[in-house]
Amino acid sequence: MFKRVVLSHRQFAIEILQRQLSATASNVDWSTMSNAVAGPSTRPGWLPNNSILHFVAGGLGGMCGAIITSPFDVVKTRLQSDLFRAKHASVGVIGADGVGGAAVLLPRRPGGLLYNFVETGHILRDIYLYESPRALFKGLGPTLVGVIPARSINFFTYGNGKQIIANTFNNGQENSLVHLTAAAIAGIVTGTATNPIWVVKTRLQLSASEGGKVPAVDLSPGSKGIRNGSWAVIKQIAREQGIRGYYTGLTASYLGVTETTIQWVLYERLKRLTQGMTRKGEFQEWAGMLGSAGTAKGVATVITYPHEVIRTRLRQPLVDGKLKYTGLWQTIKLVIAEEGARSLYGGLSAHLMRVVPNAAVMFAIYEGVLRWGEGR
Secondary structure (H helix, E strand, O other): OHHHHHHHHHHHHHHHHHHHHHHHHHOOOHHHHHHHHHOOOOOOOOOOOOHHHHHHHHHHHHHHHHHHOHHHHHHHHHHHOHHHHHHHHHEEEOOOOOOOOOEEEOOOOOOOHHHHHHHHHHHHHHHHHHHOHHHHHOOHHHHHHHHHHHHHHHHHHHHHHHHHHHHHHOOOOOOHHHHHHHHHHHHHHHHHHHHHHHHHHHHHHOOOOOOOOOOOOOOOOOOOOOOOOHHHHHHHHHHHHOHHHHHOOHHHHHHOHHHHHHHHHHHHHHHHHHHOOOOOOOHHHHHHHHHHHHHHHHHHHHHHOHHHHHHHHHOOOOEOOEOOOOOHHHHHHHHHHHHOHHHHHOOHHHHHHHHHHHHHHHHHHHHHHHHHHHOO
16 A cells, blocks of 8 residues: 555656656747757848848849840930930931932931830831841840849848848838838949949940941040940040049939839839739739839839939040030030930830830849748
């Protein structure tokens, strides 16, 4: 009898001990314990998880979008520049039989936004016929050199910045103000870092090939124009304008931060609306994101487009050794005085035909890479 009482007390004590151990184990933060054993993380503590994915996804999306829409970028740049717009609008190629021959002056074509889309097609055709198919991709090298780091920096700064700002100032909640602040910071950082590349790209696109009917841009007395590639342009800018030449148009780029800000805020809002109507991963959700990206870019472009024209004029090469456009406000006043306010929207049709599909491709790849990384 005594042995049975002792055994029952022992079993009771063992059961109590097991319950205490299981309760203690359930309260232990094993992730913290494993981090302590494994050592400190190599990622800075203020960066969100998978922060590098934004960098990779942005660069990949920007690269694919730029390659697909490069011909429209060439047309847009030429229409924005007074050096090329005047020549294309006033010079035609006709002969005695009306088919081909010498270049003569022709009356200007009718204006209007809808006709500008037709004119874009005409310019694409003329570049293909009178220059070469390769001319449709002129400046693509500097574009890719600029787009890949630019999109990587922009998406990295924005994607991580909005999380840092939300966690620091808004209790981890994202809203339009958080998106606006992150987009503005990303735009300033990106514009400052990549402006020299865009200057070189613009100079290349404003030069016609030697076999083309449109005269090449004459940069200075005796110059043969920009025909020797990016390195020749880099050396020429350094020789004629110095280091400051690589940062022409930077003020207009800062003015263009409003475009990226509007685009990001509107995209986030539209994406949230479309995601609320479909389940994650469905075709309708991806279609909604593509539509959100294209719509946001289109609206932001129409609102802020004049800064694109001003930036292109500021980046133009010297003509007869002189710089026609010297500053932001001087350029705005001079363009309006000489060509009218409508010229501030020169090349808008080609630009819209480029940036809307570009944005859809770029954001689709960006979102896809992010989801692939999160699902690993």
